[in-house]
Amino acid sequence: MGELLMDLGAWLTSGDQWSGVDGIANRLGEHLEYSLIATVIAAAIALPTGLLIGHTGRGAFLAINLSSFGRALPTVGLIVLVFLASGLSMTPVYVSLVALAVPSIVTNTYAGMRAVDPETRDAARGQGMRAHQVLLRVEIPLALPLIMTGLRLALVQVVATATIAAYVSFGGLGRYVFDGLAQRDLVQVLGGAVLVAAVALVLDLALAALQRALFVNRPA
Amino acid sequence: MIEFRAVHKRFANGTTAVHDLTLSMPAGGITVLVGSSGCGKTTTLRMINRMVEPTSGTIHVDGRDICSQDAALLRRSIGYVIQQSGLFPHRTVLDNIATVPLLLGWGRRKARTRAAELLETVGLAHDAGKRYPHQLSGGQQQRVGVARALAADPPVLLMDEPFGAVDPVVRTQLQDELLRLQKELDKTIVFVTHDIAEAIRLGDRIAVFRTGGRLVQCATPAELLARPADPFVADFLGAERGLMLLSLIPLGDLPRRPVPEGGRWELVLGPGRRPKGWRDRSAGDGDGALLPVRPLRDGDSLLSALNESVGSPCGLVVRVDTEGALTGVTSREEVHDRAGTAHASAARAASAPPEPAPRAGDHPPVADPAPASAPGTTGGAP
Numbered sequence: 001m002g003e004l005l006m007d008l009g010a011w012l013t014s015g016d017q018w019s020g021v022d023g024i025a026n027r028l029g030e031h032l033e034y035s036l037i038a039t040v041i042a043a044a045i046a047l048p049t050g051l052l053i054g055h056t057g058r059g060a061f062l063a064i065n066l067s068s069f070g071r072a073l074p075t076v077g078l079i080v081l082v083f084l085a086s087g088l089s090m091t092p093v094y095v096s097l098v099a100l101a102v103p104s105i106v107t108n109t110y111a112g113m114r115a116v117d118p119e120t121r122d123a124a125r126g127q128g129m130r131a132h133q134v135l136l137r138v139e140i141p142l143a144l145p146l147i148m149t150g151l152r153l154a155l156v157q158v159v160a161t162a163t164i165a166a167y168v169s170f171g172g173l174g175r176y177v178f179d180g181l182a183q184r185d186l187v188q189v190l191g192g193a194v195l196v197a198a199v200a201l202v203l204d205l206a207l208a209a210l211q212r213a214l215f216v217n218r219p220a
Numbered sequence: 221m222i223e224f225r226a227v228h229k230r231f232a233n234g235t236t237a238v239h240d241l242t243l244s245m246p247a248g249g250i251t252v253l254v255g256s257s258g259c260g261k262t263t264t265l266r267m268i269n270r271m272v273e274p275t276s277g278t279i280h281v282d283g284r285d286i287c288s289q290d291a292a293l294l295r296r297s298i299g300y301v302i303q304q305s306g307l308f309p310h311r312t313v314l315d316n317i318a319t320v321p322l323l324l325g326w327g328r329r330k331a332r333t334r335a336a337e338l339l340e341t342v343g344l345a346h347d348a349g350k351r352y353p354h355q356l357s358g359g360q361q362q363r364v365g366v367a368r369a370l371a372a373d374p375p376v377l378l379m380d381e382p383f384g385a386v387d388p389v390v391r392t393q394l395q396d397e398l399l400r401l402q403k404e405l406d407k408t409i410v411f412v413t414h415d416i417a418e419a420i421r422l423g424d425r426i427a428v429f430r431t432g433g434r435l436v437q438c439a440t441p442a443e444l445l446a447r448p449a450d451p452f453v454a455d456f457l458g459a460e461r462g463l464m465l466l467s468l469i470p471l472g473d474l475p476r477r478p479v480p481e482g483g484r485w486e487l488v489l490g491p492g493r494r495p496k497g498w499r500d501r502s503a504g505d506g507d508g509a510l511l512p513v514r515p516l517r518d519g520d521s522l523l524s525a526l527n528e529s530v531g532s533p534c535g536l537v538v539r540v541d542t543e544g545a546l547t548g549v550t551s552r553e554e555v556h557d558r559a560g561t562a563h564a565s566a567a568r569a570a571s572a573p574p575e576p577a578p579r580a581g582d583h584p585p586v587a588d589p590a591p592a593s594a595p596g597t598t599g600g601a602p
């Protein structure tokens with residue numbers, strides 16, 4: 001065990017391991033690229049959906065049940081399915097990652113909108129705001145902390161799952177995991193896993209800190 | 221002037237909240253809507269700025285049918301204050317106040333300047349503007365709510381139990397300030413409350429509703445107290461109706477007498493002839509033995525005098541001028557007599573033909589020799 005940790009340490013810190021196409025720096029870049037693209041696509045779909053459901057109050061069951069649906073969705077199963085349907089490309093990877101990210105964003109956006117005090121919404125209307133002004137000036141700013149939580153959760157889930165890109169022969173930190181498995185190189189598998197976990201953790205902490213800084217003036 | 225003509229409101233679930241309401245609320249006056257919970261006060265108020273649309277009937281504000289106007293534009297021209305202040309928690313106090321000016325396109329600079337001005341108008345410190353609503357006390361939040369409603373200087377102000385959630389001391393302060401503001405600004409105010417004492421204090425006219433959204437009586441406070449239209453209104457006004465009537469009558473011309481010489485009680489004066497308290501001569505001397513005195517001014521009410529005469533050790537009410545200097549005393553008996561005749565004359569005045577009504581806060585004598593009377597009831601239960 002101690003030996004394994006020593007080897008892992010050496011693997012993570014060796015200069016060779018960080019450079020080149022199969023180097024950590026490059027794989028990390030790919031991993032972040034996949035994750036960001038998937039999250040942005042998911043946000044483009046999920047934010048308007050959550051806002052619309054929250055603003056109108058219609059389709060709430062969808063927003064609520066989507067999250068359990070999302071949790072039950074087998075990501076690897078989905079990727080294989082889309083892979084079979086569309087052939088070898090990044091499409092199945094993105095489809096799976098987006099499907100994974102959408103529920104967290106929709107659910108949290110919806111929750112944020114619902115958490116806006118009806119009195120506040122009413123007051124906004126009573127001061128003479130039109131529907132879009134109520135949405136843009138009151139509801140969204142008030143829902144923003146929860147919306148950001150949704151985005152953060154989605155991004156972290158996507159980062160943790162983007163390893164599957166390697167499963168269908170693309171890059172990212174998953175390469176180490178799958179290559180390591182194929183080569184029975186335990187150190188490499190572990191190294192990949194540790195890196196993925198570290199990236200997810202760092203992003204989570206950094207975004208949480210950003211949220212705290214942004215919403216320092218909000219009531220507890 | 222706000223005019224309801226045969227206004228009816230039935231909600232989708234079948235509840236009739238307002239029943240065939242015909243009522244006019246004079247410009248430049250405070251009309252208070254009172255009644256037990258669920259009798260349609262809020263609904264009535266919210267129909268004025270089209271937060272609720274009437275099922276039938278028409279409402280005119282300053283001669284214009286409100287349904288012919290764009291709802292959002294109408295609302296920007298009417299100040300609206302609600303119970304829990306309804307402030308925007310994510311905006312600073314200053315930005316909250318600037319809401320309507322910004323909607324009206326005044327531009328940030330002008331809107332902020334105006335908001336800062338209003339902070340002062342409603343008695344808030346300048347640096348409160350940079351804070352967020354949750355950093356203020358309930359009373360301060362209500363002040364911000366009032367400032368926000370006044371920001372674009374609308375002629376009409378709707379207030380739905382604005383002081384309902386603050387403690388009695390702060391509530392009295394806020395009421396005083398509303399009266400002071402109203403003297404300066406001369407708005408047409410519609411004010412909803414549960415609290416009959418608040419209605420009496422603030423209202424130029426009071427409209428009493430009963431469950432089912434029926435208006436029972438609309439009258440000046442004095443008229444309402446002296447002659448409730450029916451047992452329901454009498455019951456609603458409560459057991460202290462007689463005392464509340466006294467609260468509307470100023471001490472004014474009640475005779476003042478010199479402080480009696482000798483006797484057991486001596487009135488001790490401080491600098492500037494300000495009364496400090498009663499000293500019991502039979503108990504030796506020393507300031508420590510002073511019993512408290514609450515001197516009254518001419519503008520104070522007969523009710524305060526009655527209260528003071530009961531509390532005073534020798535039954536004398538101490539009177540002072542606006543500077544707080546002693547002007548004389550009035551006996552318990554004189555206060556009681558005046559209270560009695562005041563009741564009788566208020567009842568007579570209320571039944572007399574309409575004449576211009578005095579403003580209660582300005583304390584013209586409602587009692588003899590010049591009985592003030594109230595305009596006749598408009599509206600009322602069919």
Ligand SMILES: Nc1ncnc2c1ncn2[C@@H]1O[C@H](COP(=O)(O)OP(=O)(O)OP(=O)(O)O)[C@@H](O)[C@H]1O
Binds near residue numbers: 237255259261263264
């Ligand atoms: N949106 C609504 N839908 C259905 N019924 C409503 C609605 N708003 C109010 N009501 C009903 O209409 C009646 C009058 O309500 P309203 O809020 O005007 O009373 P209120 O006099 O202001 O009461 P309170 O003193 O408790 O504030 C009540 O029976 C209430 O339940």
Ligand SMILES: [Mg+2]
Binds near residue numbers: 261262263
């Ligand atoms: Mg109400």
